[in-house]
Amino acid sequence: MAAKEAKEIEDLQSINDNTQVLGYDKAGNKYGWIKVGQISSSDWCGCRWRKDSLTTVGEPVGSIPKTEKIAELFGLGGYLVQNNHSRRKLSTSTHLQFASGGTAKLDGTMGHYQWGSGTAIYYATWKDDIYEYEAIDTKPIPGQMNIRVPVFSRSCAGYATIDRTENRLVSYINSDTRYRGGNNDAAKDGAYNSMLGLPATYIDVPTAATYARKNGSLWFCNERVVFAITAVIMRIYYHDRDIQAHLGIGCTCIEAWGGNWGYYPYIPLSAGVEKGDYTGTFSVNVNNNTVATDIAGIPSFFGLKNFYKYLCCIEEDMLLSCNPDKTQSVYIEHNIDGHIFDVTKTDGKVLMGNTPAYGAEGWTYIKKEHLASLCNFPLEIGASPNTGYADGNYNPHATGGLRGPACFALLSMTSWLARCSSMATMPPRMPMRSTAWSSVNSGKHSAQSQR
Numbered sequence: 128m129a130a131k132e133a134k135e136i137e138d139l140q141s142i143n144d145n146t147q148v149l150g151y152d153k154a155g156n157k158y159g160w161i162k163v164g165q166i167s168s169s170d171w172c173g174c175r176w177r178k179d180s181l182t183t184v185g186e187p188v189g190s191i192p193k194t195e196k197i198a199e200l201f202g203l204g205g206y207l208v209q210n211n212h213s214r215r216k217l218s219t220s221t222h223l224q225f226a227s228g229g230t231a232k233l234d235g236t237m238g239h240y241q242w243g244s245g246t247a248i249y250y251a252t253w254k255d256d257i258y259e260y261e262a263i264d265t266k267p268i269p270g271q272m273n274i275r276v277p278v279f280s281r282s283c284a285g286y287a288t289i290d291r292t293e294n295r296l297v298s299y300i301n302s303d304t305r306y307r308g309g310n311n312d313a314a315k316d317g318a319y320n321s322m323l324g325l326p327a328t329y330i331d332v333p334t335a336a337t338y339a340r341k342n343g344s345l346w347f348c349n350e351r352v353v354f355a356i357t358a359v360i361m362r363i364y365y366h367d368r369d370i371q372a373h374l375g376i377g378c379t380c381i382e383a384w385g386g387n388w389g390y391y392p393y394i395p396l397s398a399g400v401e402k403g404d405y406t407g408t409f410s411v412n413v414n415n416n417t418v419a420t421d422i423a424g425i426p427s428f429f430g431l432k433n434f435y436k437y438l439c440c441i442e443e444d445m446l447l448s449c450n451p452d453k454t455q456s457v458y459i460e461h462n463i464d465g466h467i468f469d470v471t472k473t474d475g476k477v478l479m480g481n482t483p484a485y486g487a488e489g490w491t492y493i494k495k496e497h498l499a500s501l502c503n504f505p506l507e508i509g510a511s512p513n514t515g516y517a518d519g520n521y522n523p524h525a526t527g528g529l530r531g532p533a534c535f536a537l538l539s540m541t542s543w544l545a546r547c548s549s550m551a552t553m554p555p556r557m558p559m560r561s562t563a564w565s566s567v568n569s570g571k572h573s574a575q576s577q578r
Contacts, residue, residue: 173262202245243280286326369517377436
């Protein structure tokens with residue numbers, strides 16, 4: 128471009144997800160586009176917490192400007208994702224449009240309605256004599272062991288449903304009977320508590336994983352690393368381990384559990400799609416047997432909606448083995464090749480460590496978590512709802528047997544470019560607070576967690 132022509136280019140008044148600069152790779156001898164956020168600073172986004180303190184609030188470290196622009200840096204937000212993992216970014220102002228301005232259909236005709244990243248994320252955690260650190264960037268954090276999380280996505284509505292014709296897990300916003308949620312009760316189709324357009328529930332994990340694979344390779348069910356990295360991003364962005372301090376305790380309940388709605392979903396998957404990559408809380412009005420009921424406090428993080436408290440999910444690739452001393456051994460398996468995780472045995476899986484034992488069956492709160500490998504589980508208990516990780520762990524006090532890690536927080540259908548698809552959901556639980564606690568690394572994981 129001639130110098131005169133360059134001078135005639137007008138200045139950009141602001142930057143957004145679409146702002147790029149042209150760069151040259153000397154080693155590859157090629158030109159390419161680079162997101163502005165990727166070169167805004169040589170530092171990483173990070174947070175540190177004092178090891179001698181139980182406060183949930185940490186101290187931002189690294190690049191503050193990068194942290195403030197975390198969505199632009201990593202391309203976070205809503206996407207429409209094809210089975211081959213190609214994707215198109217949705218508008219930040221409404222997910223009913225593409226970023227380019229065209230109409231976006233979320234009913235499955237244009238792909239899966241997903242939330243995720245637009246670039247790979249490098250994650251590192253380490254300690255010194257005073258602090259524990261977490262950091263992320265678009266390139267490796269110098270001097271630390273890094274985990275590379277490839278481009279990923281998960282259900283943007285928080286949960287997935289099932290294509291009942293093909294027995295396929297899908298992230299669609301579609302009220303056709305083919306995509307009936309809940310327990311597939313057709314008798315409710317014309318009633319106020321219809322399951323049309325709602326998440327699918329009461330599906331065991333191996334079945335859900337099999338249904339997810341029908342979308343193609345690198346589609347999973349409740350992939351632990353996707354949950355884990357979502358939580359990492361939130362902790363760093365808010366520099367706080369208590370996400371509910373910023374996004375609220377989660378949605379309100381429509382009625383007492385077991386009433387007119389039983390233990391089935393009541394918030395439509397379409398809730399909040401018009402809000403785009405919104406961060407905050409919102410409400411939706413639901414017909415509860417002719418009574419218009421406002422469901423408030425639905426969380427949204429750059430467009431990822433309703434992802435804690437409402438429903439619990441069991442991760443595909445993590446297994447807990449109950450021990451005689453009332454601890455649980457935590458096993459994971461990197462089934463990135465697509466094989467179904469065998470929940471009947473620990474053979475061939477990687478032992479990550481044990482959870483603490485305590486006196487009786489029930490909930491307690493987490494002081495310290497295992498963060499390595501993006502495989503999170505409690506290492507030390509004795510905190511509170513407002514200290515430590517502000518997150519709970521349930522110990523069944525069993526002396527034997529295998530359990531699936533039921534997550535009450537960051538659950539959803541995931542897809543890797545990974546994208547992992549759909550999640551096996553369970554019925555809504557007690558309206559307890561459930562924080563966006565963290566999960567594991569570059570492929571899958573999660574631990575029991577609720578507040």
